[in-house]
Amino acid sequence: MPAIDVAGEFETIERLFRPLAHPEWGRGLKDDVGVLPSRPGFDLILTKDAIVEGVHFLPDDPLDLVARKLLRVNLSDLAAKGAEPFGYLLACHWSGRCGWPEREAFAEGLRQDQESFGVHLIGGDTVNTPGPASFSATLLGWAPKGRAVSRAGARPGDLVLVTGTIGDGALGLKAVQGRLGLEPERLEALADRYRLPQPRLEMREAILAHASAAADVSDGLLADAARIAEASDVGLSIDLGRLPLSLAATAWLETRVDPEASRVMLATGGDDYEVVLTCPPGGEAALKRHADQHHLRLTALGRVTATSGLQVVLNGGPVEVERLGWRHDASPTVSKPG
Ligand SMILES: Nc1ncnc2c1ncn2[C@@H]1O[C@H](COP(=O)(O)OP(=O)(O)O)[C@@H](O)[C@H]1O
Numbered sequence: 001m002p003a004i005d006v007a008g009e010f011e012t013i014e015r016l017f018r019p020l021a022h023p024e025w026g027r028g029l030k031d032d033v034g035v036l037p038s039r040p041g042f043d044l045i046l047t048k049d050a051i052v053e054g055v056h057f058l059p060d061d062p063l064d065l066v067a068r069k070l071l072r073v074n075l076s077d078l079a080a081k082g083a084e085p086f087g088y089l090l091a092c093h094w095s096g097r098c099g100w101p102e103r104e105a106f107a108e109g110l111r112q113d114q115e116s117f118g119v120h121l122i123g124g125d126t127v128n129t130p131g132p133a134s135f136s137a138t139l140l141g142w143a144p145k146g147r148a149v150s151r152a153g154a155r156p157g158d159l160v161l162v163t164g165t166i167g168d169g170a171l172g173l174k175a176v177q178g179r180l181g182l183e184p185e186r187l188e189a190l191a192d193r194y195r196l197p198q199p200r201l202e203m204r205e206a207i208l209a210h211a212s213a214a215a216d217v218s219d220g221l222l223a224d225a226a227r228i229a230e231a232s233d234v235g236l237s238i239d240l241g242r243l244p245l246s247l248a249a250t251a252w253l254e255t256r257v258d259p260e261a262s263r264v265m266l267a268t269g270g271d272d273y274e275v276v277l278t279c280p281p282g283g284e285a286a287l288k289r290h291a292d293q294h295h296l297r298l299t300a301l302g303r304v305t306a307t308s309g310l311q312v313v314l315n316g317g318p319v320e321v322e323r324l325g326w327r328h329d330a331s332p333t334v335s336k337p338g
């Protein structure tokens with residue numbers, strides 16, 4: 001592709017986004033709309049998340065990683081519903097730092113993850129903003145009719161499980177901000193988890209078959225688990241002693257003087273993009289087998305109870321947690337860990 005020095009709207013769409021478009025449904029990005037055929041026997045599953053410079057990623061994060069993070073935070077919501085992704089709508093609000101090379105990097109990030117996750121661009125919008133850059137995507141996926149897993153199906157007696165490890169995203173943010181004193185390879189592993197979440201789509205079929213309720217963990221394990229409890233009108237008890245930790249998070253924990261407060265930080269920090277799910281006790285073995293086959297950890301860390309609300313325990317005793325996770329609240333500082 002010849003060099004171009006105008007990072008214009010139409011150049012961006014034609015040169016960078018058209019090659020990413022779905023060959024039929026995107027209409028070559030030349031129409032007012034995209035058009036999808038319906039798929040008999042399936043429900044169309046839709047989700048949308050935005051990411052904003054300074055709120056979800058850092059001003060100097062490379063734009064290929066920002067693009068991939070955008071797709072992945074959305075793919076994570078589909079994974080938690082057991083949905084198979086196939087396409088997306090994209091909105092780009094480019095800031096002054098987004099010249100042509102940065103836009104090329106962004107498109108290259110999209111291309112890589114389109115290939116990894118089997119999705120195509122179907123349409124979107126491209127604007128400039130005098131403020132910080134922000135991007136949003138609407139992801140589209142299919143789930144067998146009536147089978148998409150909701151937050152509302154947890155029943156007393158079910159187990160609470162979580163994929164992967166918890167706390168690495170929040171520690172990764174500290175790592176990229178230079179606020180963690182760990183060995184370089186640990187810092188790098190954590191930074192990777194922050195910049196490039198791993199949506200757990202490999203668990204899709206097992207979630208569909210065995211989960212009674214599920215949500216992805218974006219705001220924080222405790223916050224997202226509490227949403228399952230609320231939607232299902234049940235209680236959830238979570239044992240912080242069973243929190244699945246990476247080697248890097250374990251190394252961090254060993255440097256801390258207050259293990260309880262530190263585990264609470266890991267369980268409320270967010271940016272995990274794991275899946276927290278509930279299942280009847282009979283479903284645990286099959287879920288674990290599926291996770292094993294995909295070399296993914298799956299940890300039972302609690303129970304669903306009849307008394308509503310979230311109970312957090314450590315070493316057999318209750319833990320008071322003031323803030324369960326991230327909240328976008330109006331405040332002079334825009335947002336804060338909440
Ligand atoms: N601006 C909005 N307009 C309509 N629905 C919204 C808006 N913001 C959030 N929602 C809906 O609220 C619910 C919870 O959103 P959210 O907490 O962002 O979910 P998640 O954490 O899974 O991304 C979802 O059904 C989402 O579609």
Ligand SMILES: Cc1ncc(C[n+]2csc(CCOP(=O)(O)OP(=O)(O)O)c2C)c(N)n1
Pocket residue numbers: 049050054055056057058073173218219269270271326328
């Ligand atoms: C620069 C920066 N500061 C703070 C955070 C922490 N953070 C910001 S938003 C958020 C929660 C997830 O984002 P949200 O927009 O609430 O996604 P959703 O829950 O809707 O999927 C977290 C943990 C971050 N990721 N990056």
Ligand SMILES: [Mg+2]
Pocket residue numbers: 048049
């Ligand atoms: Mg959201």
Ligand SMILES: [Mg+2]
Pocket residue numbers: 049073074077218
């Ligand atoms: Mg989300």
Ligand SMILES: [Mg+2]
Pocket residue numbers: 076077215216217218
């Ligand atoms: Mg979610």
